[in-house]
Amino acid sequence: MCETSQEGGTQAIMKRKISMPYWCVGNPVGDPFGPGILGRISSLEVTDLLVEAHREGLIDFSAGHDCDLVPWDPSKNYDDRDEKSTTFQTLSAIKEKLDRAGIQFKMISCNLHSDPIFRNGGISNPDPRIRVLASQKVMRALRIGHFLGAEYYTYWVARDGFECQFSVPWEQTYRFLSDGLDLVSGYVQEENLGYRGGTVEYKPNEPRGESFLPTVGHSLALIARLQRPDFWGVNPEVLQHDQMTGLTSIGAVAFAAAAGKLFFIHVGNQKPNQFDNDNPPLVGMDGIKEFVSILYVLERMGWEGYIEFDNHPLRTDTAPGGENRLNVRRDYIRLAVESYRAAEAKAEELAGDENIQSAQRKIWETDPRAEEVLASGSPSAIASYQCDYQSLVRERLGIGELDLLVARRLFGQ
Numbered sequence: 001m002c003e004t005s006q007e008g009g010t011q012a013i014m015k016r017k018i019s020m021p022y023w024c025v026g027n028p029v030g031d032p033f034g035p036g037i038l039g040r041i042s043s044l045e046v047t048d049l050l051v052e053a054h055r056e057g058l059i060d061f062s063a064g065h066d067c068d069l070v071p072w073d074p075s076k077n078y079d080d081r082d083e084k085s086t087t088f089q090t091l092s093a094i095k096e097k098l099d100r101a102g103i104q105f106k107m108i109s110c111n112l113h114s115d116p117i118f119r120n121g122g123i124s125n126p127d128p129r130i131r132v133l134a135s136q137k138v139m140r141a142l143r144i145g146h147f148l149g150a151e152y153y154t155y156w157v158a159r160d161g162f163e164c165q166f167s168v169p170w171e172q173t174y175r176f177l178s179d180g181l182d183l184v185s186g187y188v189q190e191e192n193l194g195y196r197g198g199t200v201e202y203k204p205n206e207p208r209g210e211s212f213l214p215t216v217g218h219s220l221a222l223i224a225r226l227q228r229p230d231f232w233g234v235n236p237e238v239l240q241h242d243q244m245t246g247l248t249s250i251g252a253v254a255f256a257a258a259a260g261k262l263f264f265i266h267v268g269n270q271k272p273n274q275f276d277n278d279n280p281p282l283v284g285m286d287g288i289k290e291f292v293s294i295l296y297v298l299e300r301m302g303w304e305g306y307i308e309f310d311n312h313p314l315r316t317d318t319a320p321g322g323e324n325r326l327n328v329r330r331d332y333i334r335l336a337v338e339s340y341r342a343a344e345a346k347a348e349e350l351a352g353d354e355n356i357q358s359a360q361r362k363i364w365e366t367d368p369r370a371e372e373v374l375a376s377g378s379p380s381a382i383a384s385y386q387c388d389y390q391s392l393v394r395e396r397l398g399i400g401e402l403d404l405l406v407a408r409r410l411f412g413q
């Protein structure tokens with residue numbers, strides 16, 4: 001929850017809470033052309049790094065996929081509830097460490113992308129036997145999340161997509177997706193798992209050539225058709241998932257926030273129209289203005305959500321070796337948090353800048369009588385309102401001047 005305060009008439013950002021997920025810290029940083037460079041670390045070792053980062057005041061929350069925490073064995077469906085199982089013991093040890101440190105485990109997601117059984121989709125898989133397996137795994141992930149105190153369940157679209165359009169049973173696919181999401185809200189209710197809600201994390205492609213939920217609009221439209229639309233929202237990944245296809249994340253988050261559907265956001269950096277870069281915020285060729293603007297816009301809109309990282313170190317910044325295994329990850333957490341906080345501070349500065357505000361007032365100049373007529377919704381009042389076309393059409397807006405002013409502030413001028 002972001003705490004906001006009214007000081008001197010302008011809103012001041014009071015540092016949003018930050019979640020650092022298990023999969024970001026545990027990432028060995030491979031790519032399709034080369035294996036992970038960093039040595040693997042266990043979920044308990046990731047937990048120790050999170051505890052350290054929390055102690056240093058860097059992070060508040062964490063999150064993870066089921067498989068970031070414990071492996072999945074499809075023949076042991078309820079191992080999470082079997083006190084004698086390694087799964088239960090590992091989860092209990094993680095919970096104990098997180099609780100003792102005061103780190104809230106905020107979100108659980110079900111990994112339906114790694115195991116080869118889900119290569120043609122998880123909840124949308126055309127084979128009902130694989131949809132059963134996906135459903136069992138989702139329910140287990142929900143129980144694991146509940147055990148750790150999770151507030152949100154995230155459905156990332158992952159392998160629910162296609163490369164070859166003739167292989168998809170289109171007349172059924174969107175029902176498969178709705179059924180899969182309805183199972184989540186139904187199971188949460190039936191088992192009284194206490195989640196605040198679920199989020200859909202859309203992505204245009206990768207790992208599939210095309211995804212069934214590529215944009216915020218697709219996701220909100222699907223949510224409106226679910227059994228529990230109130231349960232579901234979205235967690236756009238900014239800048240990555242929108243910018244992969246050249247869309248802007250600013251519009252995506254503003255649209256979702258205006259609909260009351262923006263529960264939290266994933267953050268990182270992205271060069272437009274490339275693969276999912278997953279660079280830390282501000283790191284990479286592009287994106288500084290875009291990222292700062294998002295935080296600025298969300299502040300203006302009074303959004304009260306939190307920030308969750310979804311990125312990893314540059315592969316060039318990693319190195320093999322026993323010590324690097326932990327130290328590179330430590331450095332990554334600090335770099336990600338510091339880059340986010342730098343953007344947040346700049347967004348706060350922009351929000352309080354009097355010159356920016358006065359340039360905006362010029363563009364947004366208002367006329368209370370015209371506002372009133374429009375708000376009345378009365379066709380006859382609107383039809384009879386006299387506008388001074390000649391003076392209105394001659395007005396200069398100064399949007400370019402405003403943008404240069406913003407650029408100067410970004411350069412520290």
Ligand code: XLS
Pocket residue numbers: 065109154156201203237266276310
């Ligand atoms: C991948 C996604 C994924 C989700 C969690 O692109 O960002 O990591 O955030 O399943």
Ligand code: MG
Pocket residue numbers: 201237266310
């Ligand atoms: Mg993400």
